[in-house]
Amino acid sequence: MTIAPAGTPSVTDRPQARPEIEPDPKGTFEKVLMGVFIAVPLLAVVAAVPFAWGWGLGWSDLAIMFVMYGVSGLGVTVGYHRHFTHGSFKAKRPLRIALAIAGGLSIEMSVIDWVAVHRRHHKYSDQENDPHSPWRFGNDWRALTKGLIWAHMGWLFDSRRTSPSKFCPDLMADKDMRRISRFFPGLVAISLLLPAALGGLLTMSWWGALTGFFWGALVRVSLLHHVTWSINSICHAMGEEEFEARDKSRNVWWLAIPSFGESWHNLHHADPTCARHGVLPGQLDSSARTIWLFEKLGWAWDVRWPNPERLAAKRIS
Template identity: 40%
Template sequence: MAEELLAEREKPAPRRKVISSPYLHRLQRRHFLLFDVAPIAGTVGAFAFLAVRPFSTTDLVLLLSMWLLTGLGVTVGYHRLFTHRTFRAAQPVAVVLAILGSMAGQGGLVSWVALHRRHHEYSDREGDPHSPNLSGRGFKGRLRGLAHSHFLWMRRHEYPNIVHYAPDLLKNRALVRVARYYYHWVVLGIAVPALVGGLVSLSWTGAVSGLFWGGLVRIFLLEHIVWAINSFLHMFGTRPYESRENSRNGAIFALVTLGESWHNNHHAFPESPSFGLDWYRLDPGYWLIRLLAAGGLAWDLKTPSEDRRAAKRMTETTPAGGPSA
């Protein structure tokens, strides 16, 4: 008996899933101000700058191209490849996707992956960092939930232990190196459109306009598109498949979200690189993955079988909240 007690005492303490400290909360507040609040001010500044330089074709091209590149970095890289490992990719492709995702200003690679894996583990339950469904009932509760999940949760939250949630990424030296230079990639994502805008127009006003539209406005738009998936698509939309949380599809937003708005599909089949699941459901993120696969740069695409999809398809008798966890 004494030996058993001694062995029990010598067992290592269970690894903590989350870490909370004043130092981490200071970092969170700094990131919130720099990359969540500042783009709002930058967008206001962009519209004010129209009095100095009208919106140009160059500005439109920079806005759309930087939004597309960084958006694909988030959905294909951060989300489908690194978080859920829905396919495998050549190391150069993985590194490029990690850099493009970092330019979006939504957090460093390892932290983003850890947070999203925790979201799936506790989705719409206590422990979910950004559920809109845990702030009470009624109109006020739903409004508080939407505000929390869409924006306010980033000010201060428990930090998921990356050793617990992202050990696979920590073993990849190239990806850890990319994550270490996160702030540099965000600055690069703002500097590049400023440089292009200045070179095309050969003027400082073109550089400033490029910085605004291809940099700060692009970050603002992409952030709110991604955050709307966390907030509105856990409260509103269609629900074709059973899942243990309240995820929903928003078909009308499929293109602008690059396929992310097939959110119920994703939660029902998180291992699938295709969020639309059917060819006629628009999913630009999956189109890129298929293109990479055709070139031999991606493989092991794990789409669910028809039988598995049929087994999880909602029926009239299925509860709206899905099966119990």
């Protein structure tokens, strides 16, 4: 594995007029709440090993955790990312609604805010105005360490908000997406309470409800968050460069399975609208396989599958 070379200028914070950024409506309470949503699930992950070693893990817990991880994770990768942000495929209205709801269960952001941030990221990738570049503070190891922390989750507490009206007017004009985005707090509640309800029903016990909440909500949310954030941080700092891109995006193979193929990040930045990110032999991409299934079922069409000529032109020999 190679470290991305210091080839582009570091990202700075020079003040300037930025119509693409607006004041963040979140107050102190909301930011404290966000910190709780990051810290509590992470503490659950720390407690998971001794908890499982003793008496706190059953087959129903594993089933709930993996199903919720898959639904919410694919909601982000297939829905938020490849469909809504990049238009890698077109989808029928019921599928669009289902993908937006599934993405909201990740408790990352509403579909409109998530898409706005990611489109801004692609416009300024690893340059000034990129909302979460690990190269924000410079190229030496101290600056990169600070930058990795910022890119991983520090940017979530930024006092500025990416303007949805600037970056995703298409979703702002979609009444379904507006409604689902407004319902985001409700999706957060469902994402946290549904595992507990399923655990209680499957075991017909309060203890099953508690362990279902622990594994299917807290542990699952933390794992999914940190895998998603690793695409912003790790995949822009280290890994393999196989295609020409204008930034420092890299492929990180060991994140491919938990990220549903998102960690083939170098190809994604070389060809952002491509529906498949793992285009080389052996590069597993379960998000692309899911899109393929949607296409076969007739729920998706105009899928932008890899173009051999375009890939060959961008391939680094």
